[in-house]
Amino acid sequence: MEASSLLGIIWFVSVLLYAFLGEVDYSVRNRLGFAFIVLIAGLVVLLFPFKTLYWRSRYWLLRRLGRICLAPFYRVEFADFWLADQLNSMAVAFLDLEYAVCFYSFDWDRDVLANEKRTCGSVTYGLRPIIASLPAWFRFAQCLRRYYDTREANPHLINAGKYSTTFFVVLFSSLAAAEKEREDGEQQFGPFFGLWVASALISTAYTFSWDVFMDWGLMSRDAPPNRRFLREELVYSRKWYYYSAIAMDFFFRLLWTFSVSIGEKGIFHSAILSSILAVAEVFRRFVWNFFRLENEHLNNCGKFRAVRDISILPLRVQAAGDDHTDGEAVDGDEALLDDDLENEGVTDMHSTIMSAVRRAASSGEFQLGAMQQATAMASHGEEPLTTARHEDTAL
Secondary structure, three states, X not given: OHHHHHHHHHHHHHHHHHHXXXXXXXXXXXXXXXXXXXXXXHHHHHHOOOOOOOHHHHHHHHHHHHHHHOHHHOOOOHHHHHHHHHHHOOHHHHHHHHHHHHHHHHHOOOOOOOOOOOOOOOOOOOHHHHHHHHHHHHHHHHHHHHHHHHOOHHHHHHHHHHHHHHHHHHHHHHHHHHHHHHOOOOOOOOXXXXXXXXXXXXXXXXXXXXXXXXXXXXXXXXXXXXXXXXXXXXXOOOHHHHHHHHHHHHHHHOOHHHHHHHHOOOOOOHHHHHHHHHHHHHHHHHHHHHHHHHHHHHHOOOOOOOOOOOOOOOOOOOOOOOOOOHXXXXXXXXXXXXXXHHHOOEEOOOHHHHHHHHHHHHOOOOOHHHHHHHHHHHHHOOOOOOEEOOOOOOO
8 A cells, every 4th residue: 555655656746747847848758758757666666676665565466467467377266366357447557558668669759749640559550459358368267267177167157258258349449440540530330330339238238247146146036025136145234335336337337338429429538538437447346346255255156265164073083992092093083184174175274173182082082172172272372273275265
């Protein structure tokens, strides 16, 4: 938070310098250098190699971004999918970053106020459509990897289909934009424009339905009459939170229609409109996060929990004087518990508990209270009780 605040201050100062120096006839080209300083400052803070400037957080972010970029080759953990979902709401930021790199590489030395044709911002060289598709590709690849790991077509392949609709939206919108460029900026309502609108409508219906039914778990058949269209269990006390979130999500999912209508007709400046819609999408994702996390917590809908209920009974502990020795019995039970913990996704958690089991077995008695007491001791001891295999949990 402090690092982002620092970058925000640097950005705000650069904007002020750009505006102030314009009043003293400082050239536009030189004023744009302050935006370049902001870009470099962000990269320096993120990639600073020494153990300072929140290096643990920076390392975590870089590591997660690396796993997202290589999604088909890594098992998907909760933080991987969560961060990739946030990136899907930042497609405009990806395009802005691409434009910044292109501008300072090719177009900075040109007259930025002239109407001459520039390299950056055009779809004809093919890079911008690829950049726009990257966030959806990350989640698409993660869904395929989850299907590979679980062999569950529902929901993983269906979810992958949802993200694949973004590819068609980007493809047809790029073709429509290229057609517009060939006509010197005059919008042609040809077949590509129609396919763009049709694919966007399909994508909107797909993603909105998935938000409500799958990500939030609403519209449940088990919802009681006083929670109509919601679900049986709710964390937030006021039902209107959920109804408002559904309406908000539907409205914000349809905001792209403004870019097709008033944006394409030149009624509103397209760059300003894109910035407004980008902020609206970030806010929509902000609200989405609360209900997605709630559903994961209540229903484990994504099966990302590191710790689930663990059954440790029955334990075949032999009393003193039975046919098998105490040590053999406890060793067998420890192996059984090892297998159970391994299957549940938890490791290295039961050394303290097994010590209590051995003591109870050596006295010829075993009671559940001994296990409960050992658990309480472990929770207050120096050694942690659990260490999750997955680093990230739903809560």
